[in-house]
Amino acid sequence: MNAFDELAGDFSKLPGIGKKSAIRMVNWLLKQDSAYVKRFAQNMNELHDKIKPCSICGNWTEKDPCPICSDPLRVANQLCVVEQPQDVSTIEAYGEYKGMYQVLGGLIKPLEGVGPSQLAIPQLLKRIKEGQITEVIIATNPTVEGDTTALYLNKAISELNLPSLPKVTRLATGIPVGGDLEYIDKRTLSLSFRGRSEI
Numbered sequence: 001m002n003a004f005d006e007l008a009g010d011f012s013k014l015p016g017i018g019k020k021s022a023i024r025m026v027n028w029l030l031k032q033d034s035a036y037v038k039r040f041a042q043n044m045n046e047l048h049d050k051i052k053p054c055s056i057c058g059n060w061t062e063k064d065p066c067p068i069c070s071d072p073l074r075v076a077n078q079l080c081v082v083e084q085p086q087d088v089s090t091i092e093a094y095g096e097y098k099g100m101y102q103v104l105g106g107l108i109k110p111l112e113g114v115g116p117s118q119l120a121i122p123q124l125l126k127r128i129k130e131g132q133i134t135e136v137i138i139a140t141n142p143t144v145e146g147d148t149t150a151l152y153l154n155k156a157i158s159e160l161n162l163p164s165l166p167k168v169t170r171l172a173t174g175i176p177v178g179g180d181l182e183y184i185d186k187r188t189l190s191l192s193f194r195g196r197s198e199i
Contacts, residue, residue, distance in 0.1 A: 058103030075099040077134040094186040107145040169196040
């Protein structure tokens with residue numbers, strides 16, 4: 001296997017990139033000047049060294065805590081629970097939600113061996129126990145796994161021994177069943193936030 005095939009193979013492992021797209025990408029890179037390709041390779045090489053999960057919310061960041069957790073203007077008593085860091089970017093892009101986040105790092109998937117202990121659920125419950133949170137918005141995707149995770153979180157929060165429990169809400173069903181937050185348009189996402197309901 002030569003360098004071309006090896007790189008095309010690496011690109012084809014990226015989400016949404018097939019073999020033909022990977023070959024096109026390698027061909028495109030070969031046509032670029034070497035300074036660009038070196039910078040591209042350097043950025044890829046430094047990715048894991050520079051970008052880490054935020055110690056508070058789990059979102060990707062270069063600075064810990066992340067800019068959202070560090071922002072004193074954010075609504076500190078509202079916590080939006082999402083599956084992955086890219087969901088934070090999706091919600092932030094529409095600019096309406098001003099609260100905090102908790103990235104779970106996945107969903108409960110018993111058939112794949114992913115249980116609550118593999119997710120950031122203890123961190124979420126710890127943040128709620130600290131007493132500032134008055135609302136937890138569960139923004140998992142409306143899939144079987146997303147619903148299972150939402151129900152588990154609701155039960156875990158309701159069992160906390162606290163004088164006052166936060167309200168637990170779920171994004172409204174403006175998001176289609178089986179849909180993915182990453183591909184939802186801003187208007188639908190906005191209506192989903194406004195129409196969220198208690199679970």
